[in-house]
Amino acid sequence: MSALLKAVNIEKYYGGKSNLTKALDGLSFEVRKGEFVGIMGASGSGKTTLLNCISTIDKATSGQIWINGKDITKMGRAAISRFRRETLGFIFQDFNLLDTLTGYENIALALTIMKKPVSHIDTRVREVAGILGISEILSRYPYQMSGGQKQRVASARAIVADPKLVLADEPTGALDSKASKALLESFRTLVSDQGATILMVTHDPYAASFLKRIIFIRDGKLFHELARGDESRKGFFDRIIEVVSLLGGDANDIS
Amino acid sequence: MxxxxxxxxxxxxxxxxxxxxxxxxxxxxxxxxxxxxxxxxxxxxxxxxxxxxxxxxxxxxxxxxxxxxxxxxxxxxxxxxxxxxxxxxxxxxxxxxxxxxxxxxxxxxxxxxxxxxxxxxxxxxxxxxxxxxxxxxxxxxxxxxxxxxxxxxxxxxxxxxxxxxxxxxxxxxxxxxxxxxxxxxxxxxxxxxxKNEGFKTPKVSVSVGLFLASLALLGVAYWLAIDGPSVTENCYQIAAVLGVAGTALFFYSLSGFLLKAIQQSKKVYLSGLNMFVLRQINSKIATTCASTTLVCLTLFVSICTLSSGISFSTSVYEGMKESAPFDASHAIFPKDDEDYLGVDLIEEAKANGIDIGAFAKDAFTLRYRRTGVTMPVELYSQIFDMELLAISLSEFNKASVTQGLEPLALEPGQFAVNQTFSNKTAIDYLNSWLDAGNTATVSGETLSFKPGAVFERMLETSEYQANGAMIVISDELAKDLPSARDVVSFIYNDAENAQQLCVDAFLGFGPESANNMLQTRIGLLDRGDATSTILSYLAVYLGLIFLIASAAILAIGLLSETSDNLFSYGLLRKVGAEEKMVNNALYSQISIRFMMPLGLALAHSIAGIIGASKLVSNFELAGILGGSLFTALVIAAVFGGYCFATCQGSKAMLGKS
Structure with a gap:
């Protein structure tokens, strides 16, 4: 399968000459179409910076990021808005739903912004809601929903416009374990049945155990990569724990 | 630092x-x-x-x-x-x-x-x-x-x-x-x-019901303001109460109604950020209803004071000009408790050595005579029996011709009417009384009304001649009727100090036993200017301050809402809405919120002006319309300025976040 997302030697520097911080320091990796990939790292490792660069919210200092065959580091402002709208879908830790809109309207928003025809909007919203099991709560406002329901509405909004790549930033961060599991199961369904590609940032090994492949970063560099292969979730979880325990620094760093 | x-x-x-x-x-x-x-x-x-x-x-x-x-x-x-x-x-x-x-x-x-x-x-x-x-x-x-x-x-x-x-x-x-x-x-x-989440809005179906109710209330209020006097005496008070209640209810339910109405067309509702804008306005309704109502009513007061303020000047001046057909008039009328026998003022002046010819090229007298005849008049929704005063035909014609009006001819047994009511309903009442074929009996002779002979003429220069009616009868019949009031009017000659000479000669002139009053055209017009200028300035001053206040309250409220909602706008950007689209959503929200109270206040004002036009004469109405034009310009400038500044301020906040 071809690479949907290809990051080549990305660097992101903050500050000036005297106090240079390298948030991303020559990071390269690929995500193929139809993959469910995770990014893990300790606080300050550069996870969020990386996600911001990929999602075009921030600009990398150097390097190229190819998404769906286009180098997003070379796009103009107008093109970026359009690109973000048509190619990417976002899921955030704190749901980021508009409290004045109903569930249905929150999902439809992603399509109305793209000026899709009404008939398409209605069928597509109901279809996606069906997949994520939220058909019953479409007429509710966010404050009438549980955390898990809100996150599934947010997920529906992220995928309703059929994006090439869904970026999820700690989507289970505000959910209890039951809601987390249900959400991650539905992500897996989206990948296997709908052919979605999801890139998820998390620091929760349990959530990560649902992934197919995990990229670990430390100090802005690629630290390790794990692929689940045919392993059981339990075995994969143990391997993740091993790597995570090294992320903050290993015994050699302690002097 | x-x-x-x-x-x-x-x-x-x-x-x-x-x-x-x-x-x-x-x-x-x-x-x-x-x-x-x-x-x-x-x-x-x-x-x-x-x-x-x-x-x-x-x-x-x-x-x-x-x-x-x-x-x-x-x-x-x-x-x-x-x-x-x-x-x-x-x-x-x-x-x-x-x-x-x-x-x-x-x-x-x-x-x-x-x-x-x-x-x-x-x-x-x-x-x-x-x-x-x-x-x-x-x-x-x-x-x-x-x-x-x-x-x-x-x-x-x-x-x-x-x-x-x-x-x-x-x-x-x-x-x-x-x-x-x-x-x-x-x-x-x-x-x-x-920020705190969660909000209270009425149910949409309730909103639609309340909206229709508010329209009904406002409809009744408008009807009372326009046609009220013929329905009930306290029409304006009732109209005001209904108007305030209707206004509050209108703003409470308007956004819900709009939401429901626009949701009917999915094509419009599910397009761009329309649903976001509508929902956003709707979510604020409970918290902003009171302030929007206040702004709308303040604005209504402001529009009324501004437009009438400008028209005062025209109407009072025109009114004064109408009240002053001659250069000066001097009147003698009885004190309350004294008998009054009547004075021929020109003879009396001669006897006192006053040289009228020094300042006047024309002088003529007019005697209002008692008839004992009463006639019902309607004033301020009440019917009074008023004693009719009579003027002789020749004196009426002299006063008319001097101011360039057609003389009147009467057949024997006929009478004509001269009225100076300022109130249209009083005039209508008088006309219907005359058309009903009512007669007047003067000195034992029964007179019938000469068809169509109702005049609206000022017969002397006086500030106080509004709201009355008198009959014109033949000299023969008038001759022996007792006097109620005597007036002499002057047309000045070319002498430069004519006004001064006239005042010197006639101010305070007359028998001890009666009141006297000298009124000159110049004095009247100056006084009219004073009244109208002071009233106009007061109205414009207060109108402007109220206008600024209402626009500022609205603008500040909207700015603080934008600052509360920065998160939502940021979210729209994240989901992929272009900057222009988000800005447009912001602008339309702000403009709608500015237009809501302004629109209703304009409707109120139109009803108010139509109502007022039934009570005032034509030249006053023309003044009010001219004033309205000025008001519209001022409102466009102030409201437009605030709306623009609010848009810019809100946009700057979005840019910063």
Whole structure:
């Protein structure tokens, strides 16, 4: 399968000459179409910076990021808005739903912004809601929903416009374990049945155990990569724990 | 960095937040200066002694009203400050967290208020001084005075008054600012940006019902205001109560109704950010309904005072001109408890050695005679029996022809009617009474009405001749009727001091046993100018202040809403809406919120003006319409300015976040 997302030697520097911080320091990796990939790292490792660069919210200092065959580091402002709208879908830790809109309207928003025809909007919203099991709560406002329901509405909004790549930033961060599991199961369904590609940032090994492949970063560099292969979730979880325990620094760093 | 630098930097940095504040201050200072500088504008005009008195009166009244206006502006500025302080709580929290003294923070606040105050005072005064020049031309027009030499007039008194008043206002605002900054806990300041979720709105179906109810209420109120007098006596009070209730209900339910209506067309609703805009407006309805209603009613008052303020000048002046067909009239009428036998004023004057020919080329008398005949008249929705006074045909014709009107001819046994009612319903009532074929019996002879012979003529120069009706009968019949009032009127000759001679000769002239009153056209017109000028200025002054107040309250409310909703707008961007689309959503939200109260206030005003037009005469109506045009321009300028500033301020907030 071809690479949907290809990051080549990305660097992101903050500050000036005297106090240079390298948030991303020559990071390269690929995500193929139809993959469910995770990014893990300790606080300050550069996870969020990386996600911001990929999602075009921030600009990398150097390097190229190819998404769906286009180098997003070379796009103009107008093109970026359009690109973000048509190619990417976002899921955030704190749901980021508009409290004045109903569930249905929150999902439809992603399509109305793209000026899709009404008939398409209605069928597509109901279809996606069906997949994520939220058909019953479409007429509710966010404050009438549980955390898990809100996150599934947010997920529906992220995928309703059929994006090439869904970026999820700690989507289970505000959910209890039951809601987390249900959400991650539905992500897996989206990948296997709908052919979605999801890139998820998390620091929760349990959530990560649902992934197919995990990229670990430390100090802005690629630290390790794990692929689940045919392993059981339990075995994969143990391997993740091993790597995570090294992320903050290993015994050699302690002097 | 010194406190002064921090303060200056803060003001520059939050210039967009301050825009509405500046605008309100500048408008306020400008209007305040212009109206307090009125007194000094006599410099450019050629005015009479009478008019000089008017100028002094205007000055005194404006000073008095300015105390009230300062209070309104003070409240407005404190309100605007509260919004600014709320926006900056976190900033002050950080100062404190970094170890700044509360006293130093207060000092920075004082300096900021000082900078903002100085800047807006300067700008407002500059604008005021310019506008004041235009105002003096208007004053000249209102007073029918000639502009002698046009010089730039600057009023030091008004300057001092403005500076003192606004310094006081700033001081009050400062006290409130410091109190609100000092009362905060550090924790509260740092987490000031946390917003509370959840909102209350009426159910959409309830909204639709309430909306229809509000329309019904407003409909009844309008009907009462327009056609009320024929329905019930207290029509205007009832209309006012229904109008206020209807207005509140209208704003409470309008957004819900709009939401429902637009949702019917999925094509419109599910397009771009339309549903976001509608939902956003709808979610605010419970919290903004009261303030929107207040703004709408204030605006209504403002539109009415502005448009009628301008028309006062025309109507009072025209009214006075109509009341003064001759250069002067001198009247003799009985004191309450004395018998009155009547005086031939021309003979009486000759007997007293007065030379009428010295100032008048024409002089003629008019006698109002008692008939004992009564006739029902309708005034203020009540029917009175009024004794009809009679005038002889020849005297009526003399007074008519002298002012260039057609003489009247009467067949024997006929009478005509001359009325001076200002009230249309009274005139209609009179006409129907006449058309019903009612007769009048004078000295035993029964007279019938000459068809169509109803006149509306002023027969003397007098301020007090409105609201009456009299009959015109043949000289023969009139001859022996007792006198109720005698009048002599003059047409001046070419003598330069004719007015003075006339006043010298006739002021206070007449028998001891009766009252006398001399009224001249010049005196009447000056008095009319005084009344109308003072009323116009008062109305325009207060109208402008109310207009600024309502626009500012609306603008500040909207700005603080935008700052509460920055998260939502940021989210729209994240989901992929283009900057332009988000800005448009913001603009349409703000414009709709500005248009809602303005639109309804305009509707109220139209109903009000139609209602008023039934009560006033045509020339007054023309004045009100002319005034409305002026009002529309002023409102467009002030509301447009505030709407624009709010859009820009909100956009700047989005840009920052």
């Amino acid at each position: 010194t406190s002064a630098e921090i303060a200056l930097r803060n003001v520059k940095k939050s210039a967009s937040d301050y825009a509405i504040y500046f605008l309100t201050l500048i408008f306020g200072v400008c209007v305040f200066y212009v109206f307090n500088a009125l007194e000094s504008q006599s410099a450019i005009m050629r005015i009479s002694a009478n008019q000089a008195v008017i100028f002094r009166q205007v000055g005194q009244i404006m000073s008095g009203i300015s105390v009230f206006v300062s209070t309104i502006l003070g409240l407005l500025i404190v309100y605007a400050n509260r919004f600014l302080m709320r926006r900056r709580k976190k900033e002050f929290g950080i100062y404190l967290l970094l170890g700044m003294d509360k006293s130093k923070m207060s000092f920075i606040l004082i300096l900021e208020t000082l900078y903002v105050g100085l800047f807006s005072l300067l700008a407002g005064l500059l604008l005021g001084a310019l506008l004041s020049q235009a105002m003096s031309l208007l004053t000249a027009k209102l007073l029918h005075a000639e502009v002698s030499t046009f010089v730039f007039v600057f009023s030091p008194q008004a300057l001092v008054k403005t500076i003192v008043c606004f310094s006081l206002i700033f001081l009050v605002a400062l006290v409130f600012n410091m109190a609100s900054a000092n009362n905060q806990t550090l924790l509260g300041m740092l987490y000031a940006n946390r």
